[in-house]
Amino acid sequence: MLEKYIFSEREECWRKYWEENKIYEFNPDSDKPFYSVDTPPPYVSADHLHFGHIMSYSQAEFIVRYKRMAGFEVFYPMGFDDNGLPTERFVEKKYNINKKQITRPEFINKCLEETKIGAETYRKLWSLIGISVDWSKTYSTINKHCQKISQWSFLDLYKKGKIIQREEPGAWCTTCQTAIAQADLEDEENESQMNYINFKDEEGNDLLIATTRPELIPACVALFVNPNDSRYSSLVGKKAIVPISKHEVPIMTDESVDLEFGSGLMMVCTWGDNEDAKKYRIHNLETRAILEADGKLNELAGEFVGMTLKDARKAILEKLQNNGELIRQENISHVLNVHERCGTPVELIKTKQFFINILDIKDELLALGEKMNWYPAHMKQRYIDWVKALQWDWCISRQRYYGVPFPVWYCEKCGELILPEEKDLPVDPMNESPKISQCPKCGGENFLPENDVMDTWMTSSLSPLIVSKLFENENVQNKLYPSSLRPQAFEIIRTWLFYTTVKSFYHFGDVPFKDIMISGHGHDEKGQKISKRLGNYVPPEQVIERYGADAMRYWSTGANLGENLRYSENEIKNGSRLVNKLFNASKFCLSFLSYENKELSEDLEEEDKWIINSLNKTVSLATKYMESYQYSRARNEIDDFFWSKFCDNYLEFIKSRLYGDVPDVKVKSVLYQVLLIIMKLYAPFLPFITEEVYQDFYQKDIGEKSIHLSSWPKNIEIEINEEDIASFEKAIEAVAEIRGHKSDNKLSLGKELDEYQLKIEVDEKHFDFIKRAIKVKNLIPRK
RNA sequence: GGGCACAUAGCUCAGCUGGUUAGAGCACUUCGUUUACACCGAAGGGGUCCAGGGUUCGAAUCCUUGUGUGCCCACCA
Numbered sequence: 001m002l003e004k005y006i007f008s009e010r011e012e013c014w015r016k017y018w019e020e021n022k023i024y025e026f027n028p029d030s031d032k033p034f035y036s037v038d039t040p041p042p043y044v045s046a047d048h049l050h051f052g053h054i055m056s057y058s059q060a061e062f063i064v065r066y067k068r069m070a071g072f073e074v075f076y077p078m079g080f081d082d083n084g085l086p087t088e089r090f091v092e093k094k095y096n097i098n099k100k101q102i103t104r105p106e107f108i109n110k111c112l113e114e115t116k117i118g119a120e121t122y123r124k125l126w127s128l129i130g131i132s133v134d135w136s137k138t139y140s141t142i143n144k145h146c147q148k149i150s151q152w153s154f155l156d157l158y159k160k161g162k163i164i165q166r167e168e169p170g171a172w173c174t175t176c177q178t179a180i181a182q183a184d185l186e187d188e189e190n191e192s193q194m195n196y197i198n199f200k201d202e203e204g205n206d207l208l209i210a211t212t213r214p215e216l217i218p219a220c221v222a223l224f225v226n227p228n229d230s231r232y233s234s235l236v237g238k239k240a241i242v243p244i245s246k247h248e249v250p251i252m253t254d255e256s257v258d259l260e261f262g263s264g265l266m267m268v269c270t271w272g273d274n275e276d277a278k279k280y281r282i283h284n285l286e287t288r289a290i291l292e293a294d295g296k297l298n299e300l301a302g303e304f305v306g307m308t309l310k311d312a313r314k315a316i317l318e319k320l321q322n323n324g325e326l327i328r329q330e331n332i333s334h335v336l337n338v339h340e341r342c343g344t345p346v347e348l349i350k351t352k353q354f355f356i357n358i359l360d361i362k363d364e365l366l367a368l369g370e371k372m373n374w375y376p377a378h379m380k381q382r383y384i385d386w387v388k389a390l391q392w393d394w395c396i397s398r399q400r401y402y403g404v405p406f407p408v409w410y411c412e413k414c415g416e417l418i419l420p421e422e423k424d425l426p427v428d429p430m431n432e433s434p435k436i437s438q439c440p441k442c443g444g445e446n447f448l449p450e451n452d453v454m455d456t457w458m459t460s461s462l463s464p465l466i467v468s469k470l471f472e473n474e475n476v477q478n479k480l481y482p483s484s485l486r487p488q489a490f491e492i493i494r495t496w497l498f499y500t501t502v503k504s505f506y507h508f509g510d511v512p513f514k515d516i517m518i519s520g521h522g523h524d525e526k527g528q529k530i531s532k533r534l535g536n537y538v539p540p541e542q543v544i545e546r547y548g549a550d551a552m553r554y555w556s557t558g559a560n561l562g563e564n565l566r567y568s569e570n571e572i573k574n575g576s577r578l579v580n581k582l583f584n585a586s587k588f589c590l591s592f593l594s595y596e597n598k599e600l601s602e603d604l605e606e607e608d609k610w611i612i613n614s615l616n617k618t619v620s621l622a623t624k625y626m627e628s629y630q631y632s633r634a635r636n637e638i639d640d641f642f643w644s645k646f647c648d649n650y651l652e653f654i655k656s657r658l659y660g661d662v663p664d665v666k667v668k669s670v671l672y673q674v675l676l677i678i679m680k681l682y683a684p685f686l687p688f689i690t691e692e693v694y695q696d697f698y699q700k701d702i703g704e705k706s707i708h709l710s711s712w713p714k715n716i717e718i719e720i721n722e723e724d725i726a727s728f729e730k731a732i733e734a735v736a737e738i739r740g741h742k743s744d745n746k747l748s749l750g751k752e753l754d755e756y757q758l759k760i761e762v763d764e765k766h767f768d769f770i771k772r773a774i775k776v777k778n779l780i781p782r783k
Numbered sequence: 784g785g786g787c788a789c790a791u792a793g794c795u796c797a798g799c800u801g802g803u804u805a806g807a808g809c810a811c812u813u814c815g816u817u818u819a820c821a822c823c824g825a826a827g828g829g830g831u832c833c834a835g836g837g838u839u840c841g842a843a844u845c846c847u848u849g850u851g852u853g854c855c856c857a858c859c860a
Contacts, residue, residue: 187855187856187857190859194860209860210860211860212859212860213860224860256860257860258860261860262860265860266860267860268860269860272860273859273860275858275859275860276860334858334859335857335858335859336859337859376788378787378788379787381786381787381788381855382786382787382854382855382856384786385785385786385787385855385856386855386856388856389856389857490854490855491854491855493855494855494856521854527853558795558796559796562788563788563789564853564854566795568795568809570794570795570808570809570810571795571808571809573809573822574808574809574822576822577822577823578822579822580820580822580823581819581820581822581823583819583820584819584820584822584823585819585820586819587819587820588819588820589819590819591819630799632797633797633799636797636807639807639808640807647819647820647823647824648824648825651819652817652824655817655818659818736825736826739824739825739826740825740826740827742814742815742825742826743813743814743815743825743826743827744814744826744827745814746813746814746815747814747815748814748815748816748817748825749815749817749824749825750815750816750817751815751817775817
């Protein structure tokens with residue numbers, strides 16, 4: 001064995017070894033039960049991975065490695081999420097462009113280039129950290145394979161009547177210039193003013209209304225009061241005059257108006273918010289849509305035409321002020337919905353979009369949520385809350401460039417929607433024509449492509465299907481779907497997890513995966529969320545260079561599932577200390593071991609039985625914890641066994657037997673077995689150092705090409721008498737007592753005592769053990 | 784306004800279904816070159832287990848109320 005473990009050299013060596021020998025390759029012909037992982041495809045646009053990513057991927061990987069050793073044929077693919085708005089936003093920012101300044105093909109090319117760079121960066125980091133992914137099985141959400149499945153999904157749902165195209169007011173981002181979905185909204189605390197503004201009634205009397213959106217005054221279509229509000233009952237049914245634009249609007253009643261709010265008079269505009277949109281349906285209001293897709297006002301806004309909402313607000317308030325119609329302003333702080341990708345406040349605009357019906361299947365989705373196993377269990381509640389709170393159907397079309405195109409054309413003459421055959425997928429309607437030459441409805445011969453692309457979640461919501469379809473064989477596909485495990489972070493429960501469940505329900509009527517493990521976030525040393533903006537993290541590559549991948553992984557074991565984990569250089573150092581300790585303990589053991597002395601003797605010493613008994617308990621607990629995704633607890637048990645039971649006690653106890661004139665064969669057999677099991681227990685967490693020890697000694701004897709393909713340990717079967725163990729533990733206490741005595745008297749532990757009188761009671765049959773374990777010539781029992 | 788989680792040593796956290804003196808790692812103090820390891824070993828100091836109330840022979844653990852922290856959702860004229 002090596003004299004010293006230089007992790008940088010050795011880790012690189014094992015990375016190569018695993019790759020060259022295809023250690024983690026999935027074998028679809030295997031007889032073993034399959035365990036498939038629906039790996040989260042990171043957004044390549046995330047640009048740089050930080051240790052939060054390392055944490056969550058490592059945590060999933062601990063389980064994957066355990067399952068592989070526990071006898072499953074593990075399918076662990078990797079995907080890259082590189083289509084859609086996140087990538088577009090990334091490219092726009094990086095090159096300081098927007099979709100209007102560049103042609104569609106140019107823009108798509110830039111996105112594809114960045115996608116390639118991103119994927120390569122990620123792959124390097126994942127290999128660096130030792131992620132046991134089968135790199136021959138990857139996908140990227142923009143590739144043909146994914147486009148085909150996404151378009152198939154569209155066709156299937158369209159034919160089932162679950163996708164509907166309709167024109168209605170919906171969430172719109174004026175920066176990204178596209179429709180967005182409810183899940184794309186984020187709350188943001190905002191400082192603003194409540195403006196009290198005078199309208200006029202028919203007789204010219206003042207009508208005070210309160211609004212946070214004065215810029216929408218030209219879009220006002222009605223005033224509302226509560227039907228029980230006696231102050232205004234005489235006005236109901238009459239008209240009001242809107243300031244500035246001077247158009248007339250009806251005064252109506254609606255139960256939802258709060259008597260206490262402002263003056264009790266409410267202005268409804270096209271479209272102020274979701275509530276307004278509802279009133280349009282109920283009261284059949286006319287519309288005055290002043291906002292265009294680019295966020296600027298149109299002719300209906302009169303003199304404010306061409307202004308952005310922000311500028312219009314300023315100008316309108318100024319004018320109201322000059323006219324004496326702005327009575328007063330109050331500073332308020334309120335929460336408004338912004339687009340999560342760019343932070344722009346979300347507006348409502350009436351557009352034609354494709355929607356997937358989700359509001360009608362809430363019960364079914366809740367039932368599927370119950371059917372899946374959530375780790376930790378309380379994360380299920382977030383899913384339930386989200387499903388129950390859904391207000392809109394899922395808008396799946398985006399007025400963007402870089403995404404999967406809809407497989408849709410329209411007949412130029414009659415507008416009929418034309419779909420391709422399933423076998424012709426994927427199609428790009430903007431570059432190819434439909435296979436049919438005539439519209440089946442009107443016989444028209446010209447077709448127009450659908451220019452929109454799909455929401456990025458339309459593709460990622462199919463990830464379990466995408467990975468199963470990486471295989472031709474249908475039998476294999478069916479064994480891989482639903483996935484065994486979906487590991488992911490909590491903030492995308494309402495998107496990735498939710499949408500995947502929707503798709504799985506509509507396509508197959510069942511869950512997309514069986515178990516879900518939800519990880520927390522990585523935080524900086526102070527407990528703040530890591531973000532690129534704050535720059536509060538060290539690039540993981542640097543940490544790995546300094547302390548090694550095993551040490552970095554060790555830090556990841558520090559948080560239970562669902563919990564956030566602070567970055568701590570100290571914990572990483574602890575990891576490298578452990579690696580060092582494992583190496584040294586192994587070096588020591590291996591210097592005495594040989595393949596001949598591995599069968600356990602019938603007649604073991606008490607300390608041998610004790611260590612085997614402790615090990616068995618550790619194996620049982622670690623197995624139990626790994627089975628329930630509690631890798632953190634498993635690691636605690638293993639650490640405690642290795643560090644304090646095995647190193648601090650057992651190895652010290654047996655030194656006299658190993659260094660004796662007559663070699664003790666019994667103790668060698670124990671070491672052979674125990675050390676191997678220690679390595680196996682640590683293998684999921686510390687794949688490099690454990691491989692080092694395995695390859696150095698055990699591999700030739702056992703035969704498996706890698707410790708990571710060897711079997712998860714079982715208990716060593718020996719006869720254990722619990723009373724004997726308890727009695728022996730008294731002897732260990734006695735050793736501790738004598739250590740204390742030596743420490744109190746400032747003596748070296750190696751110094752032999754002539755005589756010692758015990759303070760605790762110990763069976764005299766253990767005296768010989770105590771004498772040689774702690775070096776005492778004469779031991780006197782307790783009086 | 785609703786939901787979820789958390790609150791234990793200076794710090795980061797274990798303590799799961801209630802049971803003898805509440806644990807670990809780091810930090811701190813003292814000691815030890817012992818032929819695997821000083822990236823080590825031994826010993827030690829340090830805690831009204833957030834607060835009040837309740838259940839119980841017995842509560843850090845269960846119930847309840849409150850306080851504080853974090854996250855999510857809703858409202859958002």
